[in-house]
Amino acid sequence: MLGGTGFLGSRIVSRLSSHGHEVTILTRRTDAAEYFRNRSIEIIVGDLMEPDAFIDNISSQDCVISVAMPLEFGRISKSKFAQIKQRTTKFVSTALTIGKKLDCPTILTLGTAYSTKQGQVADESWPLVRTGLTKAGEEADVLIARAKKEGQPLIIMLPGQIYGPGGQFLKMYEMMKNGRSGVFGRGDNHIPRVHVDDCAQAFVLAVEKQPVSESFIIADDTPCTTREFTEHMAECMGLPKPRTIPMFIARIVLGGFLLSIMQIDCVVTNEKAKRELDWELEYPSYKEGLKATIENLHEGTVLNQSGP
């Protein structure tokens, strides 16, 4: 697994290992073995940007899962964007090279970058719209299309925004707690969401069923606007309604690359994942998912906030 120490990846690893799978993780962290010490996880230390240094250390696997993320929280400048794009391309190229070398299916992770108009609902047949930050995936798309054409067995996972006790959501939570967040502009655009535990479960099902040549939208059942999500989050945290942040300030704070993806209007259906992966959601709506997440964070019962 590539990205097995991350917010989503660490949950996939836990589930796979409790289902009896043997998991090998590639990580840059030399202390990862210590973190996973109670589970039989094989660790390979390496950097996805330098595959030649570790690729010969990977033994035969049933499946390669790529959930590594070449992105950090915060404002994205033009030079940072160029670096993210280069890393995105290399991460996908490395994942494809590993899958090819091991001659097994590769699960790649993109996102629900669809643009829908009022009343429309996107499914997996829709084209991904590369705008703002998601343009970082343009070269990776070309590599994926070429690999598909050459017959490499791929499964594409398309999660909505992943929330839960950890990862980038934790940063949002801390900002809201410190009164440093709000709703950008009207906040009436929809962004698909999925709780990290439900998302991890969809990946486990994909590993076990191996539906090659298919792609799956991984989002919950309930379309919600950015305002609805942010206001519900504040309510769960016992805070007043978040303030509205004018768009010109949002542009300064976030930069155009992030702002443009936060403004996309996107409503999706998850029917294919439910039907073909037998995926059942513990949190069909952000309402119960956010409530459970905030309770976890308040109680301090989060064992693993963003991977080891």
Ligand SMILES: NC(=O)c1ccc[n+]([C@@H]2O[C@H](COP(=O)([O-])OP(=O)(O)OC[C@H]3O[C@@H](n4cnc5c(N)ncnc54)[C@H](OP(=O)(O)O)[C@@H]3O)[C@@H](O)[C@H]2O)c1
């Ligand atoms: N979070 C979301 O809302 C969201 C939405 C849609 C799609 N996605 C996709 O879902 C996946 C998981 O996201 P996440 O939020 O769980 O990510 P994350 O917590 O930021 O995970 C980062 C992971 O990437 C690994 N990584 C980063 N750079 C690496 C490098 N150079 N070499 C090797 N490993 C590297 C890290 O490993 P080490 O630090 O241990 O090396 C870590 O395991 C990503 O593919 C992301 O694009 C996320």
